[in-house]
Amino acid sequence: MTSPDLPPKHPTSPSRLPSALPASAPDLGALVSYLEYDPQPSIVLDPHYQILAANRAYQRQFGVEGQAHVGRKCYQVSHHYDVPCDQAGEHCPMRRAAEVRSADRVLHIHHTPRGPEHVDVELRPIFDAKSEIVAYVERLATVRGASAKPSAEGLVGRAPAFNKAISALQRVAPSMLPVLLLGESGTGKELFAHALHEASERAQRPFVVVDCSGITETLFESELFGFEKGAFTGATSRKQGLVETAQGGTLFLDEIGDVPLSMQVKLLRLIETGTFRRVGSTETQRADFRLVAATHKPLEQMIAAQQFRSDLYFRISAFPIHLPAVRERLDDIPLLADSILQRMASAKHGPLRKPSISADALELLRAWHWPGNIRELRNVLERASLLADNGVIRPEQLPDALRTKTAALVEDVSASGYALPRKLTDEAFVKIAAQFRGKRSELAAQLGMSERTLYRRLKALSIDEDA
Known part of the structure; x- marks a missing residue:
């Protein structure tokens, strides 16, 4: 055996x-x-x-x-x-x-x-x-880095697209491969990067964030590599750079697509050789960090436009992970909303107690396309919680644009019954399931839900799927 x-x-x-x-x-x-x-x-x-x-x-x-x-x-x-x-x-x-x-x-x-x-x-x-x-x-x-139930901290979710990203993170975390997190703005790249760090062998060492979009070109090199006393006007003492601060841990380059082209070659040298020099110094320093980068920009298109170095791209993208937009994980909206409200209630500037969300308000949240992703959802809930005097967030506390553009979808189900499947009544669902001729996967796709969700609803309604 x-x-x-x-x-x-x-x-x-x-x-x-x-x-x-x-x-x-x-x-x-x-x-x-x-x-x-x-x-x-x-x-x-x-x-x-x-x-x-x-x-x-x-x-x-x-x-x-x-x-x-x-x-x-x-x-x-x-x-x-x-x-x-x-x-x-x-x-x-x-x-x-x-x-x-x-x-x-x-x-x-x-x-x-x-x-x-x-x-x-x-x-x-x-x-x-x-x-x-x-x-x-x-x-x-x-998996300790993500929660499948509401949580006041860390990553939360259970939708297939979210689980796919978490699975990829778990596989790559024990290695030293550079990881590139891809996805729209507001999808939680820093939280994913921190979860990757916590799942790695470097979890007890520093996790250092470099906001590449927030550092001017003139300051980028000194912020990243540090500088010696007298290196330039105002350098009154030696300063340790962010690379040195991350020694033994993880260096997270957020929005790496914003790194100035003139600095990309120095960043490439750092990654390839594992060495750097402080500004104003001739002494070579050794770097020891796990590289995680993130961007919402189309780097391959930027390479074609000569705005991003192809050799740097191939160094940082050894293991790319796509982070799903909120519209790709709409079933996670209740879980995300509950978690955001928990975090607000635990923050000093938040409400005294965690508000709840009415069913009709929650349906509006699930019907919205969320171009700003989790960041936009958090802003909407923070505003709504301040307006919810009785502790319950209702449709009238949500932004006008969200209400007017989604109300029709929530109230109306098209003739086919597929306009907003999450709002289908049990009676409508039974009727559609009885009339459908095809595979269960095809029905799930037409209803806009996963096979798992479809299976659970069929089971809850005691519908014989073979029939």
């Missing part, structure tokens, strides 16, 4: 052995003993999704007191589904691992004793002497 890299073998604990190990795989008991002493939460699954065994680390982190997970289906435990993940609009790592006969890794949102959490799942098949898959080992790691 072949298996993934595991800790040293220890005696099997009889209480941990499953009672339904496949007869064709008598050596799985040894695998269970390995996993028992693995510090990472791990379970053993059969090819039919049944949990055969769970180590102590899994029971501590994901177990529920008085509820035995062994013998249950993995999708019942982690997602509360009654069908495998791929039938509920999710990526199923077991199906993929069986197809490629190798490991598969995916980021899911699991139900845990602490509520919904982002969990990085790695699943590896176990083969018998005939090269048949007899079981799977699933290892789970909770």
Whole structure:
């Protein structure tokens, strides 16, 4: 039997052995003993999704007191589904691992004793002497840099586009590859950069932000590299630059597309050689930092227009991550709004208590296209909370432009029923589902929702999707 890299073998604990190990795989008991002493939460699954065994680390982190997970289906435990993940609009790592006969890794949102959490799942098949898959080992790691429920700090979200970005961040964080965060203004690039830093091995070292758009060309070099006493008028003492401040940690170059062309060559040299000189000095200093850059500008177009160096672009874009706009994750609006209101209430300048949002106001927020993204959402909620005298944000407290341009969408459903699917009544939803002829993925696309959301609504309304 072949298996993934595991800790040293220890005696099997009889209480941990499953009672339904496949007869064709008598050596799985040894695998269970390995996993028992693995510090990472791990379970053993059969090819039919049944949990055969769970180590102590899994029971501590994901177990529920008085509820035995062994013998249950993995999708019942982690997602509360009654069908495998791929039938509920999710990526199923077991199906993929069986197809490629190798490991598969995916980021899911699991139900845990602490509520919904982002969990990085790695699943590896176990083969018998005939090269048949007899079981799977699933290892789970909770993602600490993002929250799937309202939070007063950090990244929050659970929409597929958001999860894709978080998954990419988790993969690249342990490495030293330069990361380029791409996305519109207001999508939370600094929060993503900080989450990447916290997930890296440099988390205990400095996280230094360089706002490239806020530094003039004449000051850029001295701010970045520092200067010696007497280097120029007003330099009365030696000053440490931001590169030196980030020693051993992460240097975040925000809006790198605004770096002056004359400075780009010096920035390139810093990245390529790992060295720099303070202004007014001939002594070469060694730099030690993890580079994360971000921009909302189209760098490739800027290269064609000779506004950005192609060699610098290729150095900073080793691992690009697209950060989704709010309109790409509209299902996260309630979660984002709740989190923003929590943060406002906890701030000194915020309201005395966290306001709530009425259902009709929330529908207006979900219907808006949010060109300013999360920054615009925060501004709207800050204004509305000051006008909500009774502690409830209602449509009349929202900006006029937002109300007038979205009210028609909220109140009206087109003849096809697809104008604003989130507002569909249960009766309208049942009617559309009954009349539709095609695949579930096609229905979800026409309704403007994910397959997962469609599956949950079908299940909630007890609609037989096969019918």
